[in-house]
Amino acid sequence: MAERQHEIDPAAVEGDFYHVKDLLEGDERKKLDRVRTFLVDRVAPRANELWEAGESPLYLRDEIRDLDITGTYADDHSIAPRSYLLTGLLGMEMSRVDPSFATFFGVHAGLAMGAIRECGSEEQKQRWLPPMVRWEKIGAFGLTEPLVGSGAALGLLTTARRDGDDWVLDGEKKWIGNATFADLVVIWARDVDDDEVKAFVVEKGTPGLTARALEGKIALRGVQNAHIVLDGVRVPEENRLRHAESFRDTARVLKVTRGGVAWSATGCAVGAYEAARAYAVEREQFGRPIAGFQLVQDLLARMLANITACQGMVVRMAALHEQDRLGDAQAALAKMFCTTRMRETVAWAREVLGGNGILLEHDAARFFADAEALYSYEGTRDMNSLIVGRAVTGYSAFV
Structure with a gap:
């Protein structure tokens, strides 16, 4: 029939x-x-x-x-x-x-x-x-360190020491996107005098600054992440960002970008879903496209449900931001939820493709791998859950 x-x-x-x-x-x-x-x-x-x-x-x-x-x-x-x-x-x-x-x-x-x-x-x-x-100068952002990731709020190991009209920066940064070619890098460092976190714009070619591309990555390979070493880097006082006086100022930046990762995670899930759906309607097994089988349709429906739920959350987050009502915990919840649902979705997309799901030519493999980086950066799922937990209980469980 x-x-x-x-x-x-x-x-x-x-x-x-x-x-x-x-x-x-x-x-x-x-x-x-x-x-x-x-x-x-x-x-x-x-x-x-x-x-x-x-x-x-x-x-x-x-x-x-x-x-x-x-x-x-x-x-x-x-x-x-x-x-x-x-x-x-x-x-x-x-x-x-x-x-x-x-x-x-x-x-x-x-x-x-x-x-x-x-x-x-x-x-x-x-x-x-x-x-x-105008993209005449490309920027990078140096916060994470080899030994300090989630614990950045409690103390960076990279130091800044005032010396006359200059600051001297010493330390290391890791996972710094764009840093191998950036014209300027915003470096966050702990002032040895008052123990507060400050920010400095370090320009390309400054003596003592080296940036080496990280090798062996399995996610976001199209991003040049670098390991930065700052060895007695001298930065003029005019390059110290005037309104970065503590980690609270760092958090103001991260609130916005953390919400941005929620949008990116949603997009990654969409890309994986589209790749899986396109494959399913073309790939034939047992004499018919696999899109006609119940188990495949169930996976596609689950993926679409995850995506739609994430879209609903980030759209509301944008409305709160427009009204200047977006809080740290709301951005953290969106990042936590959307990256978790993304991770689930890309795994289902890879499953639809079977063995072909690990080949770049079908795209799903790239989304599957890249999701691991989005899941971790701008605060891990665990850390974002604790930001939300602090907001709903009044207790900090970070340490």
Whole structure:
């Protein structure tokens, strides 16, 4: 008996089952569509190649600049104002195509520029942000250390010592994205005099600064993560970010970027789902596409449910941010939940593909591997759960 054919929902094909993108109107929707076209036409074709080679897409920097999505109106008045919802959806779209590209972009435009925007003086913002908007200078963000990851709030080992008109930085940083080619790196270090965390912009070529690419990564290989060594690096006082006086200031930056990772995790899950669905409707076994089997459909439905739940959370998070009501714990909950659901979703996508799920050519393997990095950075699941736990109980369980 011939099988009954049913109409396919285009929104389900694209992982937008509840039509989240329809929340955008006018110019913002046009901008999202323009960026999506760029990602499909210019990023997607080389994503697997760059991932395997461990290379970042520096050749696209002029085209990224022309998208007019880097920085904010406050950084450069040539930038059109942008809602937090559009910013989040842009991050989701980037990660949907290539999480490495999303991280490459986010380290520069989110962490590095965000640190200068949040913690710099007006003069410092004017000095660095406009050329970063134009991608004339690329930034990196140096917080994590070889021996200090989740415990950064309790004390960094990298030190800063005042010496006349300069500061002398000594220590090491690890997992610093973009640092092998960055023109400037925001380094967070503990002031030996008052024991508080401060931030310094260290420019490329400064004596004593070395950045070596980490080798052997199995996730986000398209991001150049580096191990940084600071050996007596002298930084002028004018490069100390004026409004970074404690770890609380670091947290102001991380609150925004932590929420951004929730959007990226959602995008990674969407990309994996789309790869699995596309494979399922083409791959035939037992005389029919595997998409027609109940177990495969169940996996696809579970993946879509995870994605839709995450989209609902991050859309609400964007609304709270727009109202200046987004708290640290709310951003932490979104990061914790979305990365956990992402990890589950990419595993199901890899399962749909069977043995082919470990080959780059089908894309699911890349999303499966990259999810491990998104799951861990900007605060592990455990640490974010404790931030939420502190907010709901009033007790800190960090130590």
